[in-house]
Every structure is written in structure tokens, then in C-alpha cells.
Amino acid sequence: MLSARKRVVLLELKQFKLERYFAKYEFSAKHLMSSSDCEPLALSYLLSLADTECRSLWQNLKLGYTYSDGHPLLRNEVAKLYEVTAPSDILTAVPEEGIFIALNCLLKKDDHVICTFPGYQSLYQLAENLGCEVSYWMPEEENGWKFNLDFLTQNIRPNTRLIITNFPHNPTGAMPDREDYARIQEIINRHKLWHFSDEMYRLMEYAPNTRLPAACDQSSRAISLGGLSKSFGLPGLRSGWLACRDKDMLSKMAGYKDYTTICGSATDEILSIIALRNKNTIVSDQMKQLNRNLKLLEGFMDRHKTNFSWVKPKAGSVCFPRLNKATSCMDFCHQILEKTGIMLLPSEVYDYGQSHFRIGFGRANFPEVLQAFENCLTGNPS
Numbered sequence: 001m002l003s004a005r006k007r008v009v010l011l012e013l014k015q016f017k018l019e020r021y022f023a024k025y026e027f028s029a030k031h032l033m034s035s036s037d038c039e040p041l042a043l044s045y046l047l048s049l050a051d052t053e054c055r056s057l058w059q060n061l062k063l064g065y066t067y068s069d070g071h072p073l074l075r076n077e078v079a080k081l082y083e084v085t086a087p088s089d090i091l092t093a094v095p096e097e098g099i100f101i102a103l104n105c106l107l108k109k110d111d112h113v114i115c116t117f118p119g120y121q122s123l124y125q126l127a128e129n130l131g132c133e134v135s136y137w138m139p140e141e142e143n144g145w146k147f148n149l150d151f152l153t154q155n156i157r158p159n160t161r162l163i164i165t166n167f168p169h170n171p172t173g174a175m176p177d178r179e180d181y182a183r184i185q186e187i188i189n190r191h192k193l194w195h196f197s198d199e200m201y202r203l204m205e206y207a208p209n210t211r212l213p214a215a216c217d218q219s220s221r222a223i224s225l226g227g228l229s230k231s232f233g234l235p236g237l238r239s240g241w242l243a244c245r246d247k248d249m250l251s252k253m254a255g256y257k258d259y260t261t262i263c264g265s266a267t268d269e270i271l272s273i274i275a276l277r278n279k280n281t282i283v284s285d286q287m288k289q290l291n292r293n294l295k296l297l298e299g300f301m302d303r304h305k306t307n308f309s310w311v312k313p314k315a316g317s318v319c320f321p322r323l324n325k326a327t328s329c330m331d332f333c334h335q336i337l338e339k340t341g342i343m344l345l346p347s348e349v350y351d352y353g354q355s356h357f358r359i360g361f362g363r364a365n366f367p368e369v370l371q372a373f374e375n376c377l378t379g380n381p382s
């Protein structure tokens with residue numbers, strides 16, 4: 001037993017507002033129009049893509065414990081997404097678990113952290129819970145949701161340890177251009193800081209030549225978070241990874257994982273290998289759907305300028321329009337849900353005022369759901 005002096009105080013985690021909102025409505029709402037993942041793939045379809053090796057791995061799979069750092073073939077496929085990052089630089093984890101592991105390994109009390117905001121709550125909440133002071137780097141809406149680099153330079157302190165970014169950005173769909181991103185990395189490196197780069201929406205750029213280099217390829221003091229939940233439409237696999245070329249940090253994170261899940265799910269690993277070996281087919285199909293849906297959304301936003309203003313996303317499956325009405329977005333989203341069964345996501349769950357809401361446009365039925373939303377706004381019977 002620990003002595004009173006040594007007793008570890010486990011801080012209570014604040015409620016994860018977005019996840020609680022999804023828990024409440026995701027499976028009761030008739031239509032989803034705020035999800036950040038693309039159309040989920042059917043297991044039978046994924047298996048139909050398996051090559052001979054994967055088919056044999058699947059058919060002969062024994063459901064024992066798996067490699068704690070991830071199946072070697074999986075880490076091999078993940079490493080192909082990067083330029084210099086090698087299979088030995090990869091630790092597999094559920095994406096959300098990856099954030100938990102990395103921030104716990106990177107941070108200690110009284111460290112200062114700069115994190116893009118609004119954002120996926122665990123990215124900054126866990127830092128706060130560890131006793132760190134967090135500065136919130138907010139994009140300028142009037143400037144196309146641009147993250148101004150001056151904020152970064154002006155807010156670095158002697159005790160700044162870590163910069164957390166999420167590009168492409170949830171919920172705005174913002175992404176710096178390559179020049180700005182190179183400057184961000186130059187600032188991080190000049191100050192010898194760590195970079196945690198949440199790249200869950202990478203591969204979903206509308207102009208492929210705007211894709212940013214992965215942070216783990218650019219610096220050994222960077223950790224990239226990747227996964228199959230968004231661009232591949234496989235959130236149910238719970239498959240992701242941390243990529244980091246600093247061996248000490250990677251080993252620390254591997255040790256931390258012994259206290260979370262120990263190892264991945266045996267079935268999910270094989271399915272993830274199949275998905276990654278078919279990346280081009282899967283991601284390009286999802287992008288075709290996203291492009292079609294984004295075009296429809298553009299037309300919709302043009303027709304409803306009095307109700308909404310928006311910035312067209314540069315990448316990803318979500319955007320964050322402003323509601324040009326006196327009502328709070330929480331009320332607006334509840335009204336829409338009640339009238340149409342459509343689930344939207346209010347900015348209140350991001351602790352970002354009450355004027356915005358998130359639209360997710362990655363699903364196959366988006367055209368019909370958008371039409372039902374429009375019918376409700378215009379008073380047309382559906």
C-alpha cells in the first residue's frame with residue numbers, strides 16, 4: 001500500500017462533451033449529419049479485398065494476445081504512409097488511446113502547452129488534467145479559419161514543452177499551406193519543443209498537392225497520430241497508431257500501453273492490414289463521395305446565406321458553419337433533431353460559444369439527409 005505521502009492523486013476527468021453528445025443521440029437519431037467519419041465499410045467488402053496472405057491470416061487466426069507494439073505486418077503497412085518513419089517507429093493503439101498515452105508520456109505538472117482550439121477535447125483536456133497550463137490557439141474565422149503563426153511565436157514561454165496541432169482540423173476543415181506548416185515546424189524546432197500532431201484527417205485533402213508532410217517524418221521530436229477511423233471509414237476497427245522516431249519516447253509510450261490495452265485486437269489487426277494494403281481503392285472511393293457531398297453542400301450554403309455563413313473546408317469530412325440567428329446552436333440543433341430526426345453538433349460541445357455547428361458530410365446518404373434539412377428550413381413537406 002502507498003504511504004499517505006506517496007499516494008497518487010488521480011484527477012477526475014472532465015466530461016468529454018462531444019462524446020457524451022454522441023452517446024446520447026448517435027444511435028437514436030434517425031439521420032446523422034455531423035459524424036466525422038466517412039461511410040463505414042462492410043466487413044464482407046473489406047474481406048473481399050484481402051490478398052492471399054491476408055485471407056490465410058484471417059482464416060487461421062487464433063484469438064490470442066497479439067504483439068504489444070502491433071502486428072509486424074501492420075506496422076510495416078503503416079510505415080508505408082510515411083517517408084522516413086520506419087516500422088520500428090510505430091506503436092499501434094486505438095486513436096483516442098494514442099492521445100492518452102502520448103500526452104501522459106510527454107507532459108508533467110506545470111508544463112506549458114499550446115493546443116489548436118476548438119478541437120477534439122482530449123487533446124487539451126488531458127494536458128489540463130495533468131496540471132499543465134494550456135494556451136488555446138484559435139483560428140481566425142474572418143480569415144478562412146486561418147491559424148495565425150504570430151500566436152505561436154508570441155505564446156511560447158520558458159516552460160513550454162509541447163505544441164499540439166490537429167491538421168486537417170476538426171471541426172473547421174482548416175489546414176495551413178505547406179509554407180506556413182514549415183514555419184510552424186521551424187518555430188517548434190528552434191525552441192526545442194515537442195510536437196504532437198493529430199493527423200487523423202490526413203489523406204482527405206481536396207487538392208492533393210496541399211497534403212502536409214507527416215510531423216514524424218519532419219522531426220524526431222514529433223509524434224504523429226494516425227488511424228483508420230476517418231479517411232478509411234473504419235472507426236469500428238478502433239485501429240490507429242503513434243509514429244515517433246525518438247526511441248526513448250517510443251519505448252516510454254509502449255510501456256504506458258501496458259496499462260491501457262496491452263495489445264491490439266487480433267481480428268482488428270488483420271482487418272487493418274487488409275485496409276492499408278487497399279488504401280488507394282478505399283480512400284479514393286471515400287474521397288469521391290466526399291467531393292460529391294461537398295459540392296451539394298456548397299450549393300446549399302449558397303442558397304441559405306441568410307441563415308448560415310461558412311468556410312469551405314480544405315480537407316476532411318467536417319465543416320463548422322455559423323448560424324446567423326439569435327438562437328443558440330444547442331437550441332437550433334435540438335429543434336432540427338426534433339423536427340427531422342437529423343443530428344447536428346452544436347459548438348457548445350466544443351466549449352466554443354453558441355454560434356456554430358458541425359456538419360459531417362462523409363456519409364453515403366448525405367444527399368437525402370441534406371435535402372430533408374433543407375425542406376425543414378424552407379417549410380417544404382418532405
Ligand SMILES: Cc1ncc(COP(=O)(O)O)c(C=O)c1O
Pocket residue numbers: 036094095096097120166170198200227229235238239
Ligand atoms: C481530431 C481527432 N483525433 C482523434 C480522434 C479519435 O479517434 P477515434 O474515435 O478513432 O479513437 C477523433 C475522433 O473523432 C478526432 O476527431
